[in-house]
Amino acid sequence: MLKLYGSTTSPYVRRIRMLLANVEHDFVNMQIFAGKDRDYLMSKNPTLKVPMLEDGEDIIYDSRVIFRYLVEKYSLPALTWQQENLLTVIDSINDSLVQLLLLQRSDIESDDDKLYFKLQDERVSHAFSHLNNAVEQGAFNHWEYPEICLFCLLDWTAFRQLHELASYPALLEFLSQHKSRIEASSTDPRE
Ligand SMILES: N[C@@H](CCC(=O)N[C@@H](CS)C(=O)NCC(=O)O)C(=O)O
Structure with missing residues (x-):
């Protein structure tokens, strides 16, 4: 199952949540600035930013790249x-x-x-x-x-x-x- 890491307030995360509105996925709401969520982010994502997408072995960061990944996975129309x-x-x-x-x-x-x-x-x-x-x-x-x-x-x-x-x-x-x-x-x- 796709796992999307982010926060509910981030506009970059929200765009991916809205794009995935009809796709089954887990949303992990993180506190990215401290504590165990930050440690987790540190271990997976050197940019220390959200959104981050986990799909099996694949970890993808940056909303723009996540979008490209989803375009490929679900054959969505690419952007002009x-x-x-x-x-x-x-x-x-x-x-x-x-x-x-x-x-x-x-x-x-x-x-x-x-x-x-x-x-x-x-x-x-x-x-x-x-x-x-x-x-x-x-x-x-x-x-x-x-x-x-x-x-x-x-x-x-x-x-x-x-x-x-x-x-x-x-x-x-x-x-x-x-x-x-x-x-x-x-x-x-x-x-
Ligand atoms: N280019 C990135 C920008 C993501 C971004 O700036 N996310 C903010 C949340 S809105 C963040 O994680 N900021 C943490 C920080 O700057 O330390 C994307 O498109 O995903």
């Missing part, structure tokens, strides 16, 4: 290059916001005058605008992996209050359009 690029944009926001959250938790205050924060803030705003335009142009009109990843990013950004989404109306509309899907409500990080 345009979708790959959109996923890169989604991941670039996700990575910046994960770093900002970790800084918050380290009691390091955000300071717009500092290069590090300025670069993250510019990337996040610019990339959200790009995604807002992409939604307006119909690039997220299905319910497949890119849409799932966008949904997880937006819902997590709102949940953690990491960036104001009010200036991206198409993204807000996209979020509310998909919120009540069963795989969205059953993986809601607020639950």
Whole structure:
């Protein structure tokens, strides 16, 4: 049986949980920052990040690679290059916001005058605008992996209050359009 390791709050983990909504699997909810779960992660995954997928002898890390693994295993449609690029944009926001959250938790205050924060803030705003335009142009009109990843990013950004989404109306509309899907409500990080 497939075993997915992660946490209920991670947007990277949630996308794989939503993708596996109709595939039998075990979900292992870990506390990755300390204790025995971290020891387990240390023993299996040198990146010390989740998600991680275990399939018999195979251990796969990184959501993007896990997706490719599942595409191969279940003959799912592969992404187009345009979708790959959109996923890169989604991941670039996700990575910046994960770093900002970790800084918050380290009691390091955000300071717009500092290069590090300025670069993250510019990337996040610019990339959200790009995604807002992409939604307006119909690039997220299905319910497949890119849409799932966008949904997880937006819902997590709102949940953690990491960036104001009010200036991206198409993204807000996209979020509310998909919120009540069963795989969205059953993986809601607020639950
Ligand atoms: N590129 C990775 C990113 C995964 C990632 O950043 N996961 C976060 C949780 S949202 C994590 O495990 N962070 C732990 C850390 O940074 O120490 C993927 O797509 O799976």
